[in-house]
Amino acid sequence: MTNRVVQLPHGVRYIKSPIRNTMADNQAIEAKVKDIIVSVRAEKDEAIRRLSLQFDGLSLQDTEVSLGEREAAVANLDPQTRRDTEFAIGNVRRFAEAQLGTMTGLEVEILPGVHLGHRVIPIQRVGAYVPGGRYPLLSAPVMTIVPAKVAGCREVIVCLPPTANPAVIAACHLAGATRIFRVGGAQAIAALAYGTETVPAVDKIVGPGNAYVNEAKRQVFGPVGIDQLAGPSEIFVVADATGDARMIATDMLAQAEHDVRTRVGLITTDHALAKAVEQEVTAQLATLSTADVAGQAWQDYGEITLCDSEEAMIGYSDSVAAEHLQVHTADPHATAQKLQNYGSLFVGPLASVVYSDKCSGTNHTLPTMGAGRYTGGLWVGSFVKTCTHQWMEEKGVATVAPPAMRQSASEGLEGHRRAAAIRLSLEPLS
Numbered sequence: 567m568t569n570r571v572v573q574l575p576h577g578v579r580y581i582k583s584p585i586r587n588t589m590a591d592n593q594a595i596e597a598k599v600k601d602i603i604v605s606v607r608a609e610k611d612e613a614i615r616r617l618s619l620q621f622d623g624l625s626l627q628d629t630e631v632s633l634g635e636r637e638a639a640v641a642n643l644d645p646q647t648r649r650d651t652e653f654a655i656g657n658v659r660r661f662a663e664a665q666l667g668t669m670t671g672l673e674v675e676i677l678p679g680v681h682l683g684h685r686v687i688p689i690q691r692v693g694a695y696v697p698g699g700r701y702p703l704l705s706a707p708v709m710t711i712v713p714a715k716v717a718g719c720r721e722v723i724v725c726l727p728p729t730a731n732p733a734v735i736a737a738c739h740l741a742g743a744t745r746i747f748r749v750g751g752a753q754a755i756a757a758l759a760y761g762t763e764t765v766p767a768v769d770k771i772v773g774p775g776n777a778y779v780n781e782a783k784r785q786v787f788g789p790v791g792i793d794q795l796a797g798p799s800e801i802f803v804v805a806d807a808t809g810d811a812r813m814i815a816t817d818m819l820a821q822a823e824h825d826v827r828t829r830v831g832l833i834t835t836d837h838a839l840a841k842a843v844e845q846e847v848t849a850q851l852a853t854l855s856t857a858d859v860a861g862q863a864w865q866d867y868g869e870i871t872l873c874d875s876e877e878a879m880i881g882y883s884d885s886v887a888a889e890h891l892q893v894h895t896a897d898p899h900a901t902a903q904k905l906q907n908y909g910s911l912f913v914g915p916l917a918s919v920v921y922s923d924k925c926s927g928t929n930h931t932l933p934t935m936g937a938g939r940y941t942g943g944l945w946v947g948s949f950v951k952t953c954t955h956q957w958m959e960e961k962g963v964a965t966v967a968p969p970a971m972r973q974s975a976s977e978g979l980e981g982h983r984r985a986a987a988i989r990l991s992l993e994p995l996s
Contacts, residue, residue: 577874578882581840584829586866599752599781606756611763617753624728630764631735631746639736647704651737654708654925661927662716662946669947679962684954688718689791691766692949693758695725695773696738698750702731705924709931709944710773711741717949723747723768725754751775755782759790772944774931793944797934798827798867800909801919802888804879804901805834809894811842813915815850817892818843820920822860822868829934831869833883840870880904887938890919907939963989 574580605613611629619625640648673683694710697703707724714722724743726734727750738746747765749757755775761767770791771783783792801821803814818830832843847864851857873879880901883891887907895901898914905911909932912919923930932943958966967986974982 574871575878575881575885577878579872581837581870581872582844582868584831584867584869586827595777595781596785599778599785602752602778603756603759603782603785606753606762607760610757610761611765614749614753614757614762614765617751618728618749621751621753622728626728626748629728629747629749631748636735636739636746639732640739643733643736647733648736648740650925651704651708651740654705655712655741657925657927658708658712658929659716662713665946666716666950669950669952677962677965679959679964680966681957681959681962682954683956684952687951687953688720689714689769689949689951690719691721691723691768692719693723693725693768693771693773693790694743695754695758695771695775695779696730696734697773697775697779698727698730702734704733704737705930706773707734707738707741707743709929711738711743713929713944713946714772714949715742717946719949721745721766721768723758723766725749725758725765727751727754752778752782755779755786759786770949772931772948793931793948794933794937794941795935796931798829799824800829800831800889800934801892802831802833802883802886802890803892803894804883804905805832805836805839805894806876806879806896807836807839808896809834809836809839809843810915811839811846814839814843814892814894815846817918817920818868819847819850819854819860819864820918821890822863823854823856824859824863826859826862827867828860828863829867829869829888830864831871831886831888833871833873833879833886835873835876835879837872840872844870876901883907884939887933887936889932889934889938890922892917892919909933909938909943958989 772793891908970986
């Protein structure tokens with residue numbers, strides 16, 4: 567067990583402190599993932615088959631899910647489950663379309679004859695990893711596939727573990743997957759990054775996964791893009807004396823049941839609420855069917871932090887930069903405006919993480935491990951490139967060429983100086 571040593575800022579103290587560090591717990595995985603990637607690059611489909619047998623216990627000759635299998639999975643889907651899945655797809659699509667509407671091309675003449683601009687261009691082929699895990703998360707493919715389709719990506723290649731529930735395959739099909747492969751884990755990330763005889767190489771890989779998937783994404787980044795490095799899930803609640811201990815405990819345990827490494831926490835200015843939430847968590851775990859997972863997460867990574875003031879509470883929350891951040895204060899909208907670092911914000915007690923996780927429309931693939939300090943989560947903009955361009959008229963060249971020539975000369979870059987000068991027809995090249 568790795569002890570977690572944290573220097574808390576002034577005015578902040580733990581009521582319950584975490585005893586493990588999710589980042590330190592990843593360190594032993596790097597070498598194993600490197601070996602998997604090397605094998606897939608060298609042996610391609612043969613490595614995929616061998617690794618599937620080793621890790622999933624399945625011998626697969628054909629990893630691609632056929633159209634007939636996809637259609638059968640949809641046909642066998644419980645009717646209410648299909649309606650709920652399509653409800654989620656519709657909401658995620660509508661929000662992604664609204665987001666895309668804010669991203670427009672640009673053409674501007676910044677000086678006479680100097681024309682600059684940018685285009686918003688869809689990434690042509692993306693890979694979406696859909697995790698297996700303890701539960702068949704039907705929302706997972708919705709969050710990765712639907713925004714890609716809205717963005718205009720030509721192909722969305724999906725990989726999911728060979729043991730994935732058929733309902734997840736159905737969700738992939740309904741969301742608009744181009745092709746679906748039964749390949750899971752780090753080997754799936756390697757296949758998407760470098761390609762095999764059957765799995766096409768993609769331009770960018772998105773989607774959450776376990777620690778091996780996350781490490782594989784880190785190692786392949788460069789030749790292929792990634793959305794982010796996603797660690798175990800996180801939920802924190804910022805609350806004052808108006809917070810409801812029962813509701814806060816329920817929401818924290820709802821997220822904790824994802825994984826034994828989920829990080830859950832309360833940040834509050836009220837000591838009575840802090841103690842009430844701690845007691846409520848203990849009481850609810852006694853009747854929670856997933857207590858074996860949620861209870862372990864709470865024991866190892868749960869925290870309750872008491873702050874002397876709202877300012878300290880906001881500051882500590884921003885330092886955590888939680889993946890999911892709920893605001894339970896007397897004026898939650900005012901508090902929300904003061905918060906800067908988070909993956910997604912849930913303003914007021916009626917806005918629960920579970921709605922976003924499943925079907926309300928915002929994306930549930932979000933930054934963890936403090937990455938909310940510099941990035942947001944997966945969204946339609948993750949599937950496009952904003953690429954600049956320029957064009958010149960002669961009067962524009964007359965304006966920009968002389969300073970470009972002088973700067974090039976001062977830097978000792980004669981080739982650059984000539985490239986600027988030739989367009990003015992001022993002198994021969996030699």
